[in-house]
C-alpha cells in the first residue's frame with residue numbers, strides 16, 4: 052500500500068459526504084480504506100465514469116505490496132497473500148495461510164472418499180468460531196494422466212473446497228484441468244524445465260499457478276518475470292521446503308528474503324504469496340509419527356514466517372490442532388479484541404430459580420466462563436457486558452464496567468429480573484467486587500460476589516446458592 056493516511060486517500064474521493072457508503076463522511080470512509088475494513092467499490096459515486104481516473108489511481112495506491120491471489124470460484128474461494136507488512140504488530144496480517152491437505156491418485160476410491168469426507172467435515176470450535184481446513188491438494192503419484200483425471204473427478208464430486216492440482220508433468224496437469232478448470236484450481240507447478248508447456252495451460256484455462264524453483268531464487272525470479280510479461284499476476288512462489296538440517300535453514304531464509312524483497316525493497320516481480328510444503332517431513336522420516344511431528348513443526352515455522360499456503364499430509368489431531376491454533380493466533384487482528392455479542396446468554400436450561408452471572412464480552416473471558424458453567428451442568432443466565440472486548444479486571448479499572456453500566460445492560464437487552472427470576476439476585480465476578488455497592492444502588496437488585504476465577508463457581512455455588 053503506497054498511501055498511509057486517510058488524508059491521502061481523501062484527495063481521491065468524491066468529497067460529497069453523501070453517505071452512500073454507510074459512513075457519515077468521505078474522511079471516515081478514507082480511514083476504512085487504510086485499515087481495509089471497506090473496499091473502494093463500497094463508494095458507489097467513485098465507480099461513475101467521471102471518477103474513473105481517480106478510482107484507478109486509488110486502486111493502484113491501495114494495492115497491497117504482496118499481491119492477493121484468489122483460488123476457486125464463487126463462495127468457495129481462498130484468498131492468499133495481500134499483505135503490506137513484515138511484522139504483525141505493524142498493522143495486521145490479512146489472509147491467513149490456507150491449509151491444504153493432500154490426496155493422491157493411487158488411493159482406492161473408498162480411501163479417497165473417506166479422506167475427503169474427513170477434510171470437509173473437520174472443524175474445531177475455538178473462541179466463538181470454527182477452525183477448519185481450506186483446500187485439497189491432489190497429487191499425481193502414478194504419473195498417469197488418466198488416473199489423475201479419475202482422481203480429480205472423484206475429489207471434485209465430493210468437495211467444494213478449492214483445489215490444487217499437483218504434478219510437474221504438463222500432460223497430467225492438463226488431464227486434471229479438463230475436469231475442473233471452471234473451479235479455478237491452483238496449478239502446481241511450473242519449473243525451469245516445464246514452464247513453456249505449463250504456460251500454455253495457464254493461458255488456455257486461465258488458472259492461478261505455482262512457480263517452483265527449489266533453492267534457486269534467481270530462477271524463481273526469472274520465472275516470475277516471464278509469467279508477468281505474459282500478463283499473469285496470479286502467481287504463487289514455492290522456493291522449496293527442505294525438511295531438516297542446514298537446508299531447512301536455507302529454506303527459511305529464502306522465505307524471509309522473498310518477503311523482504313517484496314515489502315521492504317518493493318521488488319514487484321517477486322511480491323507474490325508463498326507456498327510451503329511441510330509434508331516434505333515425510334521424505335526425511337520413515338516413522339509416520341515422527342514425520343507427522345516434524346511436519347507440524349515445519350507448518351508452524353512457515354505460518355509464522357510468510358507461508359501463505361501449506362500442503363500437509365497428516366490428519367492426526369495432534370498435527371492439525373497446533374497448526375490451526377498457531378495460524379489463528381498469528382492471524383487474529385491485534386487491533387481488535389475478539390468479542391462476543393453483548394447480551395444475556397442462556398447456559399443449559401435456566402428457570403426462575405437459576406443464578407444470573409455477569410462477565411464481559413471479551414471472547415476469551417466469555418467462553419472460559421461459559422465453558423466452566425456448562426461443563427459443570429450449571430443452568431443459568433450469563434450477561435456478556437459490553438466492555439468493548441476488555442476482560443473484567445481491565446474493564447473495572449478503565450470504567451468500561453461499572454455498577455450503572457451493568458444495570459443498564461440488563462435493561463438494554465430487556466432482561467427483567469422480576470419476570471425472569473424468583474430471587475432478584477445478580478452475581479458479579481470476584482474481580483468486580485468493588486462494584487457491589489454501585490450495582491445495588493443502580494439496579495435495586497441483591498448483588499452477590501462470585502469467585503475471582505470461574506473455575507471455582509461450582510464450589511461457590513455449594514455454599515452460596517440458592518440465596519437466603
Ligand code: SF4
Pocket residue numbers: 064065066067068069070071072073074075076077080081093094095096097
Ligand atoms: S459514498 Fe463515497 S462520496 Fe459518498 S460519503 Fe462515502 S466515500 Fe464519500
